[in-house]
Every structure is written in structure tokens, then in C-alpha cells.
Amino acid sequence: VQLVESGGGSVQAGGSLNLTCEAARWPYASNAMAWFRQAPGKEREGVACIYLRGGTTYYADSVKGRFTLSQVNDKNEVFLQMDNLKPEDSAMYYCAARLARCSPSYDYTDSSLQRLFRFWGQGTQVTVS
Numbered sequence: 398v399q400l401v402e403s404g405g406g407s408v409q410a411g412g413s414l415n416l417t418c419e420a421a422r423w424p425y426a427s428n429a430m431a432w433f434r435q436a437p438g439k440e441r442e443g444v445a446c447i448y449l450r451g452g453t454t455y456y457a458d459s460v461k462g463r464f465t466l467s468q469v470n471d472k473n474e475v476f477l478q479m480d481n482l483k484p485e486d487s488a489m490y491y492c493a494a495r496l497a498r499c500s501p502s503y504d505y506t507d508s509s510l511q512r513l514f515r516f517w518g519q520g521t522q523v524t525v526s
Contacts, residue, residue, distance in 0.1 A: 398422055400492045400518035407524040413480045418492030420473035429499045430475045434488035443505035447475055448498045457505030482525040492518035
């Protein structure tokens, strides 16, 4: 299993970027995919999670109304549209996957949330100035 990320880059505040993550060679029947981010000197935090057998999506409070996570054409691939970006959104963004649903009770500010996700991508940088 390999999570392949693309997108990211640099943008001015108020601008938009998007990220894509594909779960390559995925042998399992169901899964959820998520994005996390980690800024220098800070702990990793959750951003959003989507269950790929229904499309239910949940977001961290810090990105609600600005970020949209969606599945690409019934594939094990997700697209994160990030609008109205702020400097505090600058971080390394990581794609993650697990073999169960996302939960509406996730505390996206809790760094231990990452332990629920078994598979990880290498990360892609987002910089907002």
C-alpha cells in the first residue's frame, strides 16, 4: 500500500491550493482517508477525514467553511480543496488512511488522533504568506 500525494505549494493569504492523495495498490474493502498537518515546532493535527463508502466527511473547526475534502470518482483517491488560506495554515500536509470509518467525535487538535491511521504519505508542503 502506498499513499501518493500531490499538490501544495506557496500562495498568498486569501488564495487557494489543492492537494490530492491516491491510495495505490489498496487491497482492502473499505477505508477512510484523512489529511493531517504539522507546522514547525508544533504537533501533528488533523484537518479532515472522509469515509470512502458513503462520502461522510468531517473537518477540524479551524478549517470548516474553507476546506473541502472529496472523493475522486469512486476511487481510493481524495481531493482537498483549500480556499481562503491563512498564514496559520502553513504546514507539511500528510495524507493518511485507515481501515475503518471516520468518527464524528474526533478531536482534530489531539495529536494522538494520528495513531488511529495505519498508512501515511510522505507529506507535501503548503506555505501561505
